[in-house]
């Protein structure tokens with residue numbers, strides 16, 4: 001079987017992690033780099049990956065996740081958070097980054113910069129949040145595949161109370177809305193979910209050629 005398909009069949013949404021088994025530092029660096037390399041609209045990267053290292057905070061997140069213990073038991077926990085504001089100064093910083101990285105004059109980026117600022121300023125905070133949130137789902141997809149290729153397990157999770165997460169993680173006044181929790185680590189041998197066959201539509205019911 002093709003390696004990509006083999007990896008995608010190997011992964012599943014873990015219900016029970018082995019709390020004793022930790023991801024190596026170098027593998028964890030690869031996961032962070034995968035998030036950094038995620039494509040985003042305009043390249044603005046309007047999200048932050050919060051790594052929750054505190055066991056105390058992670059235990060508190062279990063209740064805010066309707067009792068789902070993966071957030072406490074996995075080796076590491078990412079909480080992807082979306083911006084609801086994009087200020088002109090954020091766009092200016094991005095232009096500086098392009099200018100520095102690609103060695104282009106900032107003046108030559110004026111058109112691009114003004115277009116982004118015009119679009120962002122015309123949107124409500126809710127619209128910006130919805131748009132930024134979509135970026136986090138792209139990051140999720142990429143991270144899940146990266147994990148699978150390293151034989152690291154993960155659970156994509158939106159089953160939590162964002163307001164409670166915000167309070168527990170102290171994010172309320174930081175322009176960061178929790179969107180996705182992604183515990184990563186290693187499956188527990190008692191997690192029976194790993195033995196279930198993949199439930200997916202037939203290809204002809206999912207893909208249409210017109």
Ligand SMILES: Cc1cc2nc3c(=O)[nH]c(=O)nc-3n(C[C@H](O)[C@H](O)[C@H](O)COP(=O)(O)O)c2cc1C
Pocket residue numbers: 011012013014015068155156157158159160198199
């Ligand atoms: C955006 C998203 C949110 C999800 N939220 C949860 C969750 O909160 N808890 C959970 O156990 N699984 C969650 N899942 C896992 C799905 O139920 C699972 O991916 C789906 O049933 C397909 O199964 P598989 O991933 O094991 O192939 C979520 C999946 C996605 C993509």
